[in-house]
Amino acid sequence: MLEIKNLHVKLEDEDREILKGLSLTVPKGEVHAIMGPNGSGKSTLAYVLAGRDGYEVTDGDILWNGESILDMEPDERAAKGVFLAFQYPMEIPGVAGLTFLRTALNSIRKKRGEAELTTPAFLKLAKEKGAKLNIDIEMLKRPVNVGFSGGEKKRSEILQMGLLEPTLCVLDETDSGLDIDALRIVSEGVNALRSPDRAFLVITHYQRLLNYIVPDKVHVLADGRIQKTGGKELALELEKSGYAEYTNKAA
Amino acid sequence: MNVAVMKTKAEQAISESFEVAAAKLPGSAAVQARRAQAIGAFSGLGLPHRRIEEWKYTDLRANLKEVLPAAVEDKTPLTIAELIVALGPLAHVDAHRIVFVNGHYRAGLSDTADAAGLTISTIGKALQSASEEVLAGLASTPEGGDAVEALNTAFMTDGAIVEVAKGVAVDKPLLMIFVRAGSEANAVTVRNLINTGEGASATLIEADIVLPGAVRDAHLNTLTEVSVGKGATLDHVKVAVDEGKSLHLSNWEVRLAADASYRGFQFSSGLGFARNGINVLFNGEGSKLDLSGAYLARHSEHVDTTLVVDHAVPHCESRELFKGVLDGHGRGVFQGKIIVRPDAQKTDGKQMSQALMLSEDAEFDSKPELEIYADDVVCGHGTTSAELDPDLLFYCRSRGIPEKEARALMIESFIGEALDKVEHEGLREALASYAMQWLGRSRHG
Numbered sequence: 001m002l003e004i005k006n007l008h009v010k011l012e013d014e015d016r017e018i019l020k021g022l023s024l025t026v027p028k029g030e031v032h033a034i035m036g037p038n039g040s041g042k043s044t045l046a047y048v049l050a051g052r053d054g055y056e057v058t059d060g061d062i063l064w065n066g067e068s069i070l071d072m073e074p075d076e077r078a079a080k081g082v083f084l085a086f087q088y089p090m091e092i093p094g095v096a097g098l099t100f101l102r103t104a105l106n107s108i109r110k111k112r113g114e115a116e117l118t119t120p121a122f123l124k125l126a127k128e129k130g131a132k133l134n135i136d137i138e139m140l141k142r143p144v145n146v147g148f149s150g151g152e153k154k155r156s157e158i159l160q161m162g163l164l165e166p167t168l169c170v171l172d173e174t175d176s177g178l179d180i181d182a183l184r185i186v187s188e189g190v191n192a193l194r195s196p197d198r199a200f201l202v203i204t205h206y207q208r209l210l211n212y213i214v215p216d217k218v219h220v221l222a223d224g225r226i227q228k229t230g231g232k233e234l235a236l237e238l239e240k241s242g243y244a245e246y247t248n249k250a251a
Numbered sequence: 252m253n254v255a256v257m258k259t260k261a262e263q264a265i266s267e268s269f270e271v272a273a274a275k276l277p278g279s280a281a282v283q284a285r286r287a288q289a290i291g292a293f294s295g296l297g298l299p300h301r302r303i304e305e306w307k308y309t310d311l312r313a314n315l316k317e318v319l320p321a322a323v324e325d326k327t328p329l330t331i332a333e334l335i336v337a338l339g340p341l342a343h344v345d346a347h348r349i350v351f352v353n354g355h356y357r358a359g360l361s362d363t364a365d366a367a368g369l370t371i372s373t374i375g376k377a378l379q380s381a382s383e384e385v386l387a388g389l390a391s392t393p394e395g396g397d398a399v400e401a402l403n404t405a406f407m408t409d410g411a412i413v414e415v416a417k418g419v420a421v422d423k424p425l426l427m428i429f430v431r432a433g434s435e436a437n438a439v440t441v442r443n444l445i446n447t448g449e450g451a452s453a454t455l456i457e458a459d460i461v462l463p464g465a466v467r468d469a470h471l472n473t474l475t476e477v478s479v480g481k482g483a484t485l486d487h488v489k490v491a492v493d494e495g496k497s498l499h500l501s502n503w504e505v506r507l508a509a510d511a512s513y514r515g516f517q518f519s520s521g522l523g524f525a526r527n528g529i530n531v532l533f534n535g536e537g538s539k540l541d542l543s544g545a546y547l548a549r550h551s552e553h554v555d556t557t558l559v560v561d562h563a564v565p566h567c568e569s570r571e572l573f574k575g576v577l578d579g580h581g582r583g584v585f586q587g588k589i590i591v592r593p594d595a596q597k598t599d600g601k602q603m604s605q606a607l608m609l610s611e612d613a614e615f616d617s618k619p620e621l622e623i624y625a626d627d628v629v630c631g632h633g634t635t636s637a638e639l640d641p642d643l644l645f646y647c648r649s650r651g652i653p654e655k656e657a658r659a660l661m662i663e664s665f666i667g668e669a670l671d672k673v674e675h676e677g678l679r680e681a682l683a684s685y686a687m688q689w690l691g692r693s694r695h696g
Contacts (some may be wrong), residue, residue, distance in 0.1 A: 051648075074645060078649060086646065092646075092661070095663065103660060105651075107650075
């Protein structure tokens with residue numbers, strides 16, 4: 001279970017608070033969506049969960065399976081099962097996708113005390129998981145994300161997620177820059193990973209994604225706090241009424 | 252001007268060292284005369300220093316304080332097993348090999364018997380016979396020339412002479428191994444002559460390596476003269492891997508005939524103080540040059556790459572890509588001059604030099620120069636220096652890759668683009684292994 005308790009976050013080199021007492025609980029097996037207007041702190045939440053530098057947690061805590069992750073390095077969090085699918089996946093010229101994936105997977109396995117995968121076993125796995133996302137081995141031989149279209153980059157993120165088998169999946173604006181076909185493939189990839197052992201936090205600006213990845217709960221984030229929580233129908237309401245109500249409330 | 256008065260101690264010591272060594276250096280009277288002429292030229296020039304524009308960032312005079320005795324002979328025992336240890340990752344490259352120990356040919360370690368299309372001999376032997384042909388093949392150093400090349404001519408003891416037969420595509424690379432062994436610190440001077448016949452193709456690798464446990468102090472002066480014949484293709488790779496204390500002076504003098512293709516690559520790590528000069532002359536139309544390299548420097552190592560690409564004729568293409576990784580107080584210097592002569596229309600030249608700075612104290616000096624006298628050309632150059640991208644580092648770490656390994660992966664990523672220029676796969680992998688050794692990382696399966 002993910003428990004975010006009264007989380008206050010500011011930028012390290014700026015005196016501006018972005019998250020102002022955010023509390024949220026996502027039990028295993030559930031998919032929760034976070035919706036909110038631009039500048040509400042959605043991406044900050046995603047980055048703070050993954051452990052990116054540049055943010056300072058001034059109060060509150062984040063517990064994953066009862067354990068605080070705030071003092072953990074990003075790679076330790078990954079080994080604990082935390083995964084962030086980036087809004088803008090990075091390009092790594094000169095490093096083949098396969099090398100990157102194998103390095104990541106074996107790093108995590110090592111930290112979990114599992115044996116590293118042999119090259120043939122890894123290739124088989126990568127091929128199998130890639131096929132479901134329309135990613136062939138030739139694409140994985142190319143440098144990570146270099147020259148990929150927006151859709152290819154997002155599919156590549158979901159493949160990473162499928163290979164690393166995290167238990168807490170945070171999706172940051174995964175729908176941005178996707179056309180309908182890509183959206184469908186990505187969503188199917190995500191839905192295939194839904195399981196009683198896994199929690200999802202799906203961050204999005206638009207309701208559209210939630211037609212494909214149907215959430216158990218929807219939270220409205222505005223002005224650094226959860227302003228309202230509801231079922232999947234809340235997303236539809238937001239689509240009609242917009243965020244004005246919440247931003248006004250916040251102001 | 253009274254030159255003698257201006258001499259530094261080291262310059263004086265070099266002249267004295269020549270007096271001592273002269274009688275033992277190989278060659279007939281004609282060769283001795285050539286050597287005397289060269290040391291005379293050196294005396295006039297002196298050791299290059301920072302007030303000479305080309306040596307502004309690499310003050311050889313300030314860094315060559317102690318002159319080591321010339322390695323005029325060598326009897327250091329070395330077994331094949333030891334050679335393989337010294338070769339490290341290069342041992343896996345399937346190649347013909349010619350071996351020099353402390354600058355002297357070692358027949359017992361060489362294996363060139365079935366090198367079809369290659370005629371291989373040694374400078375040491377050629378100088379003894381001193382045919383007019385050999386003398387003509389050696390670039391003479393006129394006054395006002397290069398002091399390091401003059402020293403090479405004065406002290407050269409041995410090296411490889413390689414002829415690639417006309418029209419032959421040589422089956423596997425020729426590995427020219429220059430290994431340092433033993434406990435005596437000395438100055439090794441090597442001269443190589445490479446001649447690629449018309450329409451031939453070959454891959455040559457020069458490897459400056461060290462037997463683990465050998466003396467760490469050494470001075471190396473290597474000059475390789477390369478001539479690529481009409482329509483010939485030559486892949487020429489230099490690997491210099493050392494232990495951080497030695498002085499490396501290296502020069503390539505390359506001449507390309509018409510329609511030739513030359514791919515030159517230089518990899519180095521652990522060179523204490525190094526100057527790698529590469530001069531290429533386009534001597535016939537329609538030729539292609541692809542020059543690249545990767546160098547890794549840390550502690551207080553200093554690696555200088557200085558290129559002059561001379562487009563003397565029209566319709567030629569040149570590409571340069573050099574990448575340096577600098578840590579600690581490591582310093583990288585890149586000077587790249589592209590000259591386009593008045594007649595060299597339709598020249599296409601591009602140059603890029605990049606450095607990755609891993610510490611606050613690392614330094615990178617880059618000086619690209621275009622001298623263009625023709626008006627219908629496409630030429631460009633660029634230079635960058637950057638630190639590791641923190642966003643990229645975070646991306647890798649968020650995938651579970653620990654910081655040290657993520658940094659190594661990104662450094663590999665940085666130099667990978669240069670290593671990709673090496674055509675021969677086994678060799679490319681050997682270079683990647685050297686880089687990973689430098690990064691303290693083992694090769695993944």
